[in-house]
Amino acid sequence: MYRFFHRVLGTLLLAAALAATAAGATTRSYTVTAPDGVPLAVDEAGNPDGPAIVFVHGLLGSRLNWERQFASPVLARYRLIAFDLRGHGLSGKPAGAAAYADGRRWADDLAAVLATAKATKPVLVGWSLGAAVITNYLAAYGDAGIGGAVYVGGVIELKPEQITAHPALYRDLASADLKTHLDAERAFLGLCFATPPQPDVLQRLLANAAMASWEMTAAVPSMTIDAAAGLGRLGKPLLLVYGERDALVQPQPSIARARALQPRAVTALYPGAGHAPFIEAPERFERDLASFVDRAAGAGVRPAAAGR
Template identity: 65%
Template structure:
């Protein structure tokens, strides 16, 4: 092939662009697929980061989605890991069963997480559960033990659905349960606002509210009765467990929740982010990403 001066310049620029994009292409791999849980529910899974890196599986909370973790997925510090997210049943792009027992039985949520671990081929992942996602993780531990994971991080984690561990927010929860669409959407919006002590930018807030509106009505009416076997899940754990709570959490009581977790698993470590609300991973993302990276490396011996 004969190259003219013009083609040489063109290909020279192309070579420079490839060089500039190489790090992004190497570490910004994105993949989306679905896995099927034992009861046939299809779970939407997404991946980013380094496909050969240590796996971290993020489990979002009530009314969230995989988009909840954008500050982790976009973190330069975390790009060396294999970052796996998924939408819980009844949320986001995953299936939304109409049978209320599909949400009340905690084992179903555990099976979903087990399916993600198995079908992704993630080797000894670190599980990061936010709010309800911590309860899902606990039910996974109760059903499958911790042999297949390296450790877990609970963020604003629900240990049990008991009044002393939660903050009463009757206006938000009654609105979410309302059959009146306006009241239902207002309740969801109020719940999202309660997730933050430091409010996110308007675009992020509106996107989070939109994700909440995608959540199944059946799920929202049934999930507060979800079974959580904390005694078996945490009581039989051997791997590292870190609890991170926001000092200004408006949905979960940090002190009583942490005390219950430590009573079940004395090796539990607890860290308080004084200025954060229910979403320390978002409100203090730089600190959280640094702490998560240190935990993952320690838990996996890196």
């Protein structure tokens, strides 16, 4: 009996090891160094020879925000790349507000990731603050190196008419008092969803938030965004994805401003979804994203409307 259980245990351990090896073969992690020396943690998954998609997370997140997309069968044929923004996750957390308030720093980070990855005409996907990072990248580097962009609950500009007012929340996020700070992070995360994710996912997102730099959190409201130079000069396809119940970014004013700068932008509004439609409505988001990437790859042809 002992030998039987020993053989069974050995078989299970071998299967687990093989599974871990297989998983490791499909995900590659590495570090990119930004021009100012900040290390940036990067993950890759999917088909290394497929069209590239680069995911840029939002405030208090990390590359793990895209965990569902990295495991999606719909997106498995693409080369999937995600990284932790400066001040987040396992990326460097430089001291001083200047490291975060200057939008060019964030643009340079994205440029460094693209250069190291050697991704050909990638589609850039930015959630919330990640959209502002893409805008600053476009302003600094232009659109010649990308195939298109997708803004998900995207911050177009940090202006009151586009950002839902939560003055006490943003004040408390920058608080030096630990309890106040952590309670504000929990409240902020709660506002990201009209329908909260599963408890294990929510707990991981809370851990993401707790890892973020306090100096970064305090400086981000002053981050420069050159929307006119970024979106205004974009000649590649642009998809705007917003949840109709977004409690952090005002969908209609943000869409209106983005379309004023980029009239060819296509809009997809997700009914019932909040600030994170890629988590709240992942099946639709992944289908829309795959369709957009395929169309954007077609010699710059503007994609058909995913919504209205």
